[in-house]
Amino acid sequence: MVEVEKELGDGETISSDTQEGDTVSQENVENAEKYKAEANDLFKKQNYNAAIDLYTKAIVLNDKVAIYYANRSFAYLKTECFGYAFSDASKAIELDKTYIKGYYRRAAANMSQGKFKEALKDYEYVTRVRPTDKDARMKYNECNKIVKKIAFEKAISVTAVTKTIADSINLDAMTIENEYKGPELEDGKVTLEFMTELMELFKNQGKLHRKYAYKILLDVKTYFMEQSSLVDIKIGDEDKFTVCGDIHGQFYDLMNIFDLNGLPSTTNPYLFNGDFVDRGSFSVECIFTLFGFKLLYPNHFYMSRGNHESITMNQIYGFYGEVKAKYTAQMADLFTEVYNWLPLAHCLNDRVLVMHGGLFSQDNVTLETIRTIDRNRQPPEDGPMCELLWSDPQPQNGRAPSKRGTGCQFGPDVTKAFLELNKLDYIIRSHEVKNDGYEVAHDGKCITVFSAPNYCDTMGNKGAYITLIGKDMKPKFTTYEAVPHPKIQPMAYAYNLVNLMS
Template sequence: MDSQVTENAKLAEKYKEDANQCFNNQDFNQAIELYAKAIELNPNVAVYYANRSFAYLKTECFGYALTDADKSIEIDKSYVKGYYRRAAAHMSLGKFKMALKDYETVTKARPNDKQAKMKYTECNKIVKKMAFEKAIAVDDVKKSIADSINLENIVIEDDYSGPKLEDGNVTLEFMEDLMETYKKQGKLHRIYAYKILLDVKQLFMKQSTLVDIAIPDDSKFTVCGDIHGQFYDLMNIFKLNGLPSPSNPYLFNGDFVDRGSFSVECIFTLFGFKLLYPEHFFMSRGNHESQTMNQMYGFEGEVKAKYTAQMSELFTEVYNWLPLAHCLNNRVLVMHGGLFSRDDVELTEIRNIDRNRQPPEEGIMCELLWSDPQPQNGRAPSKRGVGVQFGPDVTKNFLEKNDLDYIIRSHEVKSEGYEMAHDGKCITVFSAPNYCDSMGNMGAFITLRGKDLKPTFVTYKAVPHPDVKPMAYANSLLSLIC
């Protein structure tokens, strides 16, 4: 019996070494499988769980990462890396107070660890800032950033030669000029940036939480998934599929920003087209169109670097008004995340969501932004730690209840850029190829025609971009993760 235990322990170590190699090669899913094999053979080794936790962090399975970090600490309460991993998982989920406790444990165990001290200090700053903002917030009268902006006080410098709005309006010429300027790493003047944000906020405020889109029989319609600040890949989509226009309408299904370091360029391009073609260009909110995500994953830092802190607050206001879902010809529902923890959700309930807020941690608004499909029937706790995982039976019941054909969602990296799950009734589309310059995935978009709404997939590889690394503007605490 002892020899078998020894043999298992040796083999488990071999799996761990192989997993570490896969991790170093950025094959995180294979690493996760190999760590799991090591755990199966020898389940009482803290490092196996901590390593798998790190791999889960890399694949954005923050819920699983948290569970594994907890397990590594349960096995060995003095295992410092376990606390590091748990802190990173808490940070990724925006649970800053809980992360702070773990960083405190690390700094006490390693008082000379400069990196641990820095992370504790940074996390402490965020917690204090949030406490301060909560203390000064007035619940009944929250002053709008939009109302405090006076465009007449903004001066256009004589040497500015970039794109200019025509009589305050977006035109096709302006959009073409803007995209060319961005390709050359130029910048839009802040007066026009603010004007676009103020105008697009007014436009989104008039839209429903669930937007109905009518696609004529012979017309093409394109659905794109996550863009994540990959501006040059966004330009490639337009090159492959044509610029947006009344005869070439688009729906971008959330996560326009964060991670990629050209998020400002992406969002102003998308908002510009929304203003130019309000009835033919659509945008859904993703889980990254939120203040907490933007604080952590780069967008807030990028806006502050390229513009102002005030503008980053205005973006938060605008994002609160983004629609949460779109329905194509009353047959196909499109949302960023997925379905629900309840079986009785109807489209009317989605229409009636009060969306002008930061995403809650539970309920149907949260699930629209965060949920993921799973292959087995039923539901399970989310691998991300937010939302729910839902099976083919859940999709089937929802479609039957609401007289729909299928759903389209985004939110997950897929190696081919898309995936058809749940007997073809749950389609994932992800439009950021070689996500974070490291995943090696294809990007994809979906085209369909009004008469049959049959999805056609177009896939493409990443294109070159200027030498600015992903997460260049992200919070320094995330250096543990990315």
């Protein structure tokens, strides 16, 4: 019998027996336990990838211990590999159907992907076998509320009704109070002076007046509605162009990018490649800054949709709660309408394709396929739109199921074939934390850029952005560390959903 520690942070122990007929040597048993103990220490130090490697070594030596899979599942959750987290939790349950932490982990993996009904089944099981467990009951009740809320909203929705949140906004009924001292639109338009004052207001933790906030959202929605799902961008031979990756509500790091690389302008164009919000607790400040620059420089400032520009992600990871706390639930719903119209990809000088996630589970996807995607909706669970937002590269050839549970993983051969088919040089994508803020993969043909340093105040990674010159389109990488911000923790507005995924 192998006695192992219970889940990370718990003081009690459980027993996990190898199955009859297995021939795990005592040496392997002992070494696996050592790997697990070392992995636990790394986990507590928030070095999740190293912890995953050691849990994997423990599993290789002894693959019949449920806790190894459950602990690795927890580490995968921390690195947003929700598909792998689900698989490991399911394996832990397969090995020990009485192992409660396995059900917790599987529920958390489903919650992380917005699969609330599936999560509820596991929480329900835990409450049934542990009827006096207050934590289990709380998680079941909160998840059940979400499931009922979704069912209610679905029941009352009438597809024939075409009136939108934007249609219901009455700007004329909103008055500017005398005590408001923030920036004001000039004849209803964003100016450079407005943007300069807005950024200073946000740096000092002020709030834009709701009338101007709504006006920006309505105007930027109107603009995006006129765009194609694939936007073509022309860069002059001697002109510089900057591509930024995920910002994730880290407003003060966004300001640092502008300090390092200059404010957006007609001579300093930018493309922000999705995931502007969620996780970081200054997402409202980030998105109004970006939307403001989009309205100020519509032909020199671009924004791609990320997987976090969706209602499920926003409800789980904090943005929806942040908007409700700083403004209203109505505005949170209006953001959803705006996000539905964000372009899905941008093509630079007919040579470089930029999307948030990655490439496709099927061959023969062309730029025209992307251009004609009907994007005015929540991301589907499969197909080109889903994969543009969710997919990730892998080092080996071919394709594999996504580590996230959504999208796919694609290899160097897939990238090469896509580029040849569409006569492109390389792709730029974001979506993944990288220690240096960027990564060049697939023989230089697949570049990842991630612009949120010390992601969630825990990862310790650098941020990066890419600059290109039109005549050669060669990427130049600038990296930077995180800058200080007010003492508001990440996901401060995620409320009880954070507890459900712990």
